[in-house]
Amino acid sequence: MQTCAKCNKVYADNLKTCPNCSGRRGVIGLLAIVVIAGATWVFWPSSPQPPGDTVPATQVTSVQLAQAFQANEVAAQKAYGGGQVLDVTGIVTGIVLDFLDRPTLHLEGANEFLPVQAQFDKSFGNQISGLSKAQQITVRCASLTSVISAPMLSDCSLVNTPSPASPSVSGVDQGQLISQPNQPAESQDVSNLIQKEEELNDLCRDGSGDDPKTQTFCDERDKRVSLLKAMGWCYGLPDQIEADKKWQKCNE
Helix, strand or coil: CEECCCCCCEECCCCCCCHHHHHHHHHHHHHHHHHHHHHHHHHCCCCCCCCCCCCCCEEEEHHHHHHHHHHCHHHHHHHHCCCCCEEEEEEEEEEEECCCCCEEEEECCCCCCCCEEEEECHHHHHHHHCCCCCCEEEEEEEEEEEECCEEEEEEEEEEECCCCCCCCCCCCCHHHCCCCCCCCHHHHHHHHHHHHHHHHHHHHHHCCCCCHHHHHHHHHHHHHHHHHHHCCEEECCCCCCHHHCCEEECCC
């Protein structure tokens, strides 16, 4: 019999190593492997999931998004950025190519000088080429930045696309559209456009000349007036007094 120098336990002469020490090392080693493997499985970072139909999207209109950035860019980025997927509904005001020839849509923003921009991959070129100004569309975008407080959307795709043959009317605040399924589409758009023009006219006339928002209300009202006139609508007849005037078809 021989005594182990490490554990002071006795073991048989025909054994080359102490079974007590070697067994303990084996158990400890096995436990260490199990612990390390478990920790690796728990803390190993999961692969990021690309945005898609399974990722819930935040619904917002382009006007609401632009107004949020105009009011407080930091708060807007916190509310709508951070890797959120956004479904942005807006009126198309421009269709351009960026410096890398990527299709980019301009959507109605807080004012005509700072539209909300939505950038697409070149593979969407055929779809974008079928759009026209004044259409109301919804885009789904996975990235949001801003330049001079104007929202810049990227990694975008089209959620829905109206028929180019019958574009919707521009200039209506998308957040205030009223669903009227039994009313013809054109009549519904004109009704909403007139309602918004009247609201903006009141804000323009009643606003303070020292408040920058007053001029914005007046400019937005004038844009809607131009749209209505382009659609064949007139505000009253030449021989009517101001109190009797209302929006009506010019040929009526």
